[in-house]
Amino acid sequence: MERKSFFDTPIEFLKGVGPSKADVLKKELKIFTYGDLIQHYPFRYIDRTRFYRINEISPDLQYIQLRGxxxxxxxxxxxxxxxxxxTLKDDRGGHLELIWFQGIKFxxxxxxxxxxYIxxxxxxxxxLKPSLPHPELELVAEAKKEFQTALQPVYSSTEKLKLFFLDSKGLMRLVYTVLQQVAQYIEETLPPDIVNQYKLLSKKEAxxxxxxxxxxxxxxxxxVRLKFEELFFVQLRLLFNKQxxxxxxxxxxxxxxGDLFNSFYKNHLPFELTNAQKRVVKxxxxxxxxxxxxxxxxxxxxxxxxxxVALLIMLLAADNGFQSCMMAxxxxxxxxxxxxxxxLLKPMGIDVGLLTGSTRKKQREHLHEALMSGELKLLVGTHALIEDKVQFQNLGMVIIDEQHRFGVEQRAKLWKKNTKPPHILVMTATPIPRTLAMTLYGDLDVSIIDELPAGRKPISTLHKFENHRLRLFGFLKEEIAKGRQVYIVYPLIEESEKMDYLDLMNGYEHIAKTFPVPEYRVSIVHGKMKAQEKDMxxxxxxxxETHIMVATTVIEVGVNVPNATVMVIENAERFGLSQLHQLRGRVGRGAEQSYCILMTSHKLSxxxxxxxxxxxxxNNGFxxxxxxLKLRGPGDIEGTQQSGVLDLKLADLSKDQQLLIEARKVVEQILENDPSLIQEKNLNLRLYFRNKGVNEITWEKIS
Known part of the structure; x- marks a missing residue:
């Protein structure tokens, strides 16, 4: 039987599985084939070389193995x-209770x-009396027939799987059975010189x-071998598609x-570009x-x-007869x-179009006509831009802001709005760790603006506890007296029975009493308000018109108030780092010194x-x-779930950075020496593309 057909064999044909177990394996673990089962790797291992005596059991032992x-x-x-x-009795006369609350009859x-038994x-x-609830039991006489290993693998399972006797031990037996059949067909997937250079185990041995x-x-x-392979093929797919x-x-x-770019750059730029901005434009x-x-x-x-930077590039496109759109x-x-x-463009008399879900029908019709005629060169909008009715005369530049909030198919529709694909500039204010950028955006060229504009002062960030609240309020009044404005952000909208955190509504009432009208004016914004009320x-x-905005994280993106100099974040321990950094970025937009004050209780993890x-x-976002990334792992970073790239079974981008860097370096060397992967030593890499079908380049593959 061919290697491919063996690994693609439906899981129900494996001895010990059958239709009912196959059904639950598919639903619970997405295991459809022999190959899927082999790639269901253990998540930890237990040392089964030691047998404890019953009198040695102590509360600090996480797991124990006994014989009796x-x-x-x-x-x-x-x-x-x-x-x-x-009751279990060992050879020293010790007794221990084994207890089951479920599956009692069986x-x-x-x-x-x-x-x-073991x-x-x-x-x-x-x-102070030990017992073992729901232990694994194995007859000593039968244990020797099982695959012997000092480090017993532990596989992730679920309650439904356990009802079919597919706990970790049951899954281990299935993996052992399938390996008995297919191990001989496991072939090398990496080029032999790479295996030798890095002294990697063979694929079969690994x-x-x-x-x-x-x-x-x-x-x-x-x-190491399997993690390297995972990261290697992620990079190969990205870099091969890129070329x-x-x-x-x-x-x-x-x-x-031309004139538009030069006129704006020389006469209408409101400030000198930073070196980083100049580098990116270049x-x-x-x-x-x-x-x-x-x-x-x-x-x-x-x-x-x-x-x-985006505006300069749009003007460059207009100088060359092309239209641009920016999607937010x-x-x-x-x-x-x-x-x-x-x-920015008012002194030059250049029109900019705006298209959102709220744009009225008459205005939409005017925009459509101006785009088709080529009269309108610059258009800003939401996902309304991707509607089929929106047609351009000659779209040359597409700029997407915070692109992780759009689906792949949505973005792809923009690429198709011109006979020749437009240039794509993807912008994000969410700093991305290097390793994540190399996987999420590995097929894009990357530019980084790592300087703030001249005149901006670094935001001063302070961590304060509840007993500092009176001093905090005094400080806020001082800032307001200077003509400044303040954000106060809460994590909750309504009081939670389970948590004793301050909630938004109670906070608003407290702030309103502390900062009374008519001397102070306080507004409130949260996600449960109607869009019209929120915008107002x-x-x-x-x-x-208001001095203090009490809000939830609805103001994380989309508010630019240069006069706001203080961001107070209540219960700051409840926010992730990325969210805290984004919230802090709402202040510091003007030339005045700005502050971010993180309020917490003394009890912190x-x-x-x-x-x-x-x-x-x-203040460095990167x-x-x-x-x-180290705290949360890549799976929780916003936008990574939809990428499809991060479906890694073993490698962890927060821990395996060096492996990723090495894998990318190897791929770059291979593609530099053999761009089409036609050399004999790279034939298995070409086979990889044929099996995956990833050499079928489509617009949907652009991310």
């Missing part, structure tokens, strides 16, 4: 609270008095050792730096002049000046970009302390993102 005879068994309790209790029928489980203590390690060193080598895109898709050439300029389609990611902290994830953010661009309150704050200390220590 079942000398008694009985079902106790009434109909509603039955339990099975069996277990009782399969336990035999007088037989010798018993494994987590000890429980009641009145698979066997990851499931049934013969010693800890071989287990570690197996993990194919560049080969296949010519881009519109922006050959001229990188984009080189891309758009190359004749190849640009796919570039622009990273820059909140307030770093990405919008001005929310109407508030789209309106903010629109207002910024209109303000935000506009009042932006116009300076160790992780919360790390988050708060990090915020106080640094440094913060690295700490966030």
């Amino acid at each position: 005879q079942i000398v008694e068994k009985q079902i106790l309790g009434d109909v509603r609270k039955k339990r099975l209790v069996a 277990v009782e029928k399969n336990i035999h008095i007088g037989k010798e 018993v494994f489980g987590k000890p429980n203590f009641f009145n 698979i066997i050792q990851i499931h049934f390690p013969t010693d800890p060193k071989l287990l570690q080598r197996a993990q 194919v895109k560049k080969r296949l898709h010519n881009g519109n050439m922006f050959s001229t730096v 990188e984009i300029r080189q891309d758009t002049y190359s004749g190849l389609q640009m796919n570039r990611l622009l990273q820059g902290d909140v307030g770093s000046g990405k919008t001005v 994830p929310t109407e508030i953010l789209a309106i903010q970009h629109y207002n910024s661009l209109c303000s 309150e935000m506009e009042r704050f932006k116009r300076g 160790s992780e919360a302390k790390i988050r708060l200390d990090t915020m106080v220590r640094t 440094e913060i993102s690295e700490v966030d």
Whole structure:
């Protein structure tokens, strides 16, 4: 039988599975084939080399393994609270109760008095007396027939799987059965010179050792080998697609730096560009002049000046006869970009269009006509831009802000609005750790704005406790007296029965009493308000009609009030690092000194302390993102779930950074020497693409 067909064999055909178990394996663990089962790796291992005596059991032992005879068994309790209790006796005369609360009839029928068992489980203590609830039992006589391993693998299971006897031990038996059949067909997937250069285990040996390690060193080598392979193929897919895109898709050439760009740059820039902004403009300029389609990611902290860079590039497109559009994830953010661009371009008399879900029919019709005629060169909007009715005469530049909030298909519709694909600039104010950027955006060129505009002062961040509240209120009154404004952000909207955190409504009442009218005016904004009410309150704050905005995280993105100098975050321990950093970015937009005050109780977890200390220590978003990745892992970072790239079974981007860097370096060397992967040593890599079908480059693959 062919190797491929073996690994694609439906799981129901494996001995010991059958239709009912196959059904639950598919639903609970997404295991459909032999290959899926082999890739259901253990998440930890238990040392099964040691057998404890019953008199050695202590509360600090997490798991114990015993050997002894079942000398008694009985079902106790009434109909509603039955339990099975069996007594185990070891060779030193010690006695221990084994207890089951579920599956009593089945277990009782399969336990035999007088037989010798290997018993494994987590000890429980009641009145200093140990017992073992729901232990694993195995007859000593039969244990020798099982696959022997000093480090027993532990597989993730579920309650439903356990009803079908597919707990960790049951899954281990299935993995052992399938490996007996298919291990001989496991072929090498990496080029032989890479395996030799890095002294990696063979693929076959790594698979066997990851499931049934013969010693800890071989287990570690197996993990390194399989993690490296995962990261290697992620990078190969991204970088190969990147070079194919560049080969296949010519881009519109922006050959001229014309009057619009030069006039704005020389006469209307409100401030001198930072060196970082100049560098990014130069990188984009080189891309758009190359004749190849640009796919570039622009990273820059909140307030770093990405919008001005975007405007310069849109003017460059207009100088070359092309239209541009900028898509934002929310109407508030789209309106903010629109207002910024209109303000910057007003002296030049250049029109900017705005298209959102709220745009009226008559205005929409006018926009459609102006786009089709080519009269309108710059358009800002929400996902309304991707509607089929929105057609351009000659779309040359697409800018997407906070792109992780859009689906892949939504973005792809924009690429198709021109016969020749437009240049793509993806912007994010969420700093992305290097390793995450290399996987999420590995097929994009990356630009970073790592300087704040001149005149901006670093935000001073302070961590304060509840007993500092009176001093805090005094400080807020001082700032308001100077003509400044204040945000106060709460994590909850309504009081929670389970948590004793301050909630938004109680907080608002307290603030309103402390800052009474007519001397002070306080507004409130939260996610449960109607959009119209929310926008009205935000506009009042932006116009300076209210001094304090009490809000939930609804103001995390989309509010730009240069006059706001203080951000107070209540119960700051409840926010993630990325969210804290985004909230802090709402202040510090003007030339005045700004402050972010993190309010917490004294009772903090160790992780919360790390988050708060990090915020106080640094304003650098990239440094913060690295700490966030280590604390939370990549799966929780916003936007990674939809990427599809991070479906890693073993590798962890927060821990395996060096492996990722090494894997990418190897892939870059391979593609530099053999771009089409036609050399004999790289034939299995070409086979990988054929099996995965990833050499079928489509617009949907652009991320």
